Amino acid sequence: MGRIEDYVEAATRRLRCDPELCWDVARELRAHLEDAAEEARAGGAGEAESIEAALEAFGGRDELAEQLYRANRGRMRLRAAARWANRLVLVPLAVAAAVLLASFTAGAAGRLLEPDHRDVLMAFAGREPRVEPRSGLSEEERFLFGHVTDDELEDAEKLVARWPDDPVLYAHYVRLLSEHFDRAELPQQGEGPQGGPFRRRREPASDQELAGWLAALDRGEQVEPDNAFYDYLKAALLVARSSREGEDDDLCFEYEGLDGPDDVQEACVHRLAILDRAMFEQSVGEVLEGVEKPFCTSHVAEIGALREQVWEPARTLEQWAAKIAYHAAIRMPHVSLIRQMNRRLPAYAVVLMKEGRTQEAARLASIMHRPSVQIGAGADMILELLVAMAGFTDTAGAAPEIFRRLGMPEEAAEARRRFQETIGVPNAVWRKSRAYGREVKRRVKEEGSVIAASLMPAAVGPEIWEWNAALRKAEHAYFERMALGLTTGVLAAVTVVLAAAGAWGAWRHGSLAERPKLLFVGWRRVAGAVLVGVALYALTVLVTGAAAYAAVRRRCREAGMEVGPAGWLNPLRNLRGLLAAALPVSALGSFSGALAAYRFDSVRYGACVGLTAAILLWPPAFVLWQLRRLGSAPSPFGQVIRRAAARIRSLPLLLRAFVRTMLLLLALGLLSILALAACALIQAASVTWVLVFAGIVVALLGPAAALAWAGRSRRPWAGLAHFRRTVCRSMVPVLAACLLALSLAGHGYLTWAEARYLAPISQPGIAEFESLEGTMFTEVRDHMRGLAARETPRSEDLFRPPPASVNAS
Incomplete structure (x- = not known):
């Protein structure tokens, strides 16, 4: 078999640059030579003669080598290209x-x-969540995408400068601007003596800053004359600047708690210290102007809808979580200012009562719950409705006691009836949500997603399970x-x-x-x-x-x-x-x-x-x-x-x-x-x-x-x-x-x-995070809307501060 091996070695020498192909061709050639030798031996030839006959049948070594090279040249090139592709493309690409x-x-x-x-x-969305713009946006929509954020007041100023008469964008600007109104204690960088945030009192706003803020709110009234949002913000700003709440109580009242008639809660009206009487009475005048207007809204939901129109629909869970993070990060500093104003209205009614201005105190007591009713009727977010209910409790709950002290039993009874009827609605919703919440907790344990369990409140409707099923998958x-x-x-x-x-x-x-x-x-x-x-x-x-x-x-x-x-x-x-x-x-x-x-x-x-x-x-x-x-x-x-x-x-x-x-x-x-x-x-x-x-x-x-x-x-x-x-x-x-x-x-x-x-x-129109839509709180908002429609005040019923005080301010 040595001659066959030598013949195969010589015939395949030009294929050695591709060892694998050389082996395959050599094995096939060797098999053919052995078959030819076997046929010769079957015909009676000896061992040497059969091998010689097989080699002669295949021709000379050089000619066969050339034929094999030409026959396999294309395969060799293709295999060489595949080898280099594997080295340069396949492995690096993979x-x-x-x-x-x-x-x-x-x-x-x-x-x-x-x-x-x-x-x-934030674990899903990342430390710095980002959303992408929708494809095919116009130049105006791209500008809107880049500036309709809650991060910087300058972005809101640019939007207002471009669309000065847009009520939604101007309300968005004022909402962010109101964060600067509150000059109370704010957390600063660093740690306090017990590891908490270090706090220091900031300097109050200057007269120039105050005048600029009031001018911005006046401009808001021009953009949207029927919206009481700017009147109440002006009143809250002036109240915060011109008065302080003391620690002593002037008046306390009881009301029914969440657990029913046996759950009696107590709230008190703190003594009011008026620092600037003219400015405070000006703030009351702003409240009365807002009471006469048909609605009050901060347009927070519309801002969310604008964002959804220019945002790319979420295709990944990170993008969806980033959108929810943006919605959840919407700042509403105006609600704390309005809540503070609501607490000081009944306190001012007590001040008027002590000063002997009983008719003015009675008129103020009869309408001071109106701002909370308007805010609740126009609320689109859960936080706004909760603040409205808290303000209603502070004002409408104190009204019966004020009327009782003024010797007006019929008005006190009517105010008590109105307060109990209204406060019973959110209490019933909370009790209903507790029973529903137990079912929610059970279902969350069985089939709830991680994000749904961490974000969705208990007081929601059946829509939560549509969200939950999609989020879980x-x-x-x-x-x-x-x-x-x-x-x-x-x-x-x-x-x-x-x-x-x-x-x-x-x-x-x-x-x-x-x-x-x-x-x-x-x-x-x-x-x-x-x-x-x-x-x-x-x-x-x-x-x-x-x-x-x-x-x-x-x-x-x-x-x-x-x-x-x-x-x-x-x-x-x-x-x-x-x-x-x-x-x-x-x-x-x-x-x-x-x-x-x-x-x-x-x-x-x-x-x-x-x-x-x-x-x-x-x-x-x-x-x-x-x-x-x-x-x-x-x-x-x-x-x-x-x-x-x-x-x-x-x-x-x-x-x-x-x-x-x-x-x-x-x-x-x-x-x-x-x-x-x-x-x-x-x-x-x-x-x-x-x-x-x-x-x-x-x-x-x-x-x-x-x-x-x-x-x-x-x-x-x-x-x-x-x-x-x-x-x-x-x-x-x-x-x-x-x-x-x-x-x-x-x-x-x-x-x-x-x-x-x-x-x-993920499509536009889906209720965003913290929205009232799809929750049981819509029952409370509907009741507030009915109350606002029934109790539109008449001008002769409104208390007006003395003109001299307004002019003096």
């Missing part, structure tokens, strides 16, 4: 995609699993994206390590015989590897996402939120997603499961570790199996494999490598669980980051340690250095293909699914 996904996972995990994190909304997709990032990160690390090992072997071993080979097992086999990986590793990513979701829910329960335990695994929750998503091999899935193992059922998550570690071994086992099949070929490489397999007595080569690697990874997983438990027991300052770092280190060092352990063994495996280097190099394109399929298909599907889940609650 690693880049994995890095992008892993960066998302690192940021999300850092926010959600932070030990001292208590703000769930979106949260699952969000955490599965986190698991996807962990998976791609490990796949990228393994791919880079193997590629580096192959490059090192190619550089170190210059001879063609010792250089690691890149064995292409075929397109069908590579496609099979990716498809089988999809079927096997989708379950792993779902388990990893469920583990992370359970960890966050546990963190929320530690913060005092009513959130029940999440279902550990429900593959039927999204069967279509399970079948459609291409989510191949997951290594870090086992360690992310172990990340929460010390807080949960250790057996369950230990099983996750073992299952994921076993699934992880499929791609290398597949490549090893294919390489072992090549060992049946009569090539030098196949002879090396056959000799190695023949020397192993206990287990086949593939099974031994499989068992060793699996045991090593299981040992590393067990060590990681023990490390987690140790960190939890010693209560480390930042346990999460220690655990994440340990998991990443173990995941990155695991494959390298497995290869090193297998390489340093004294068994026959240690002698197959050339085989090990070839395995490392041949696994790179398979793992890179799995990584690319995982990154593109998995990320594409999960992003689409998350956007589809959020679509019903």
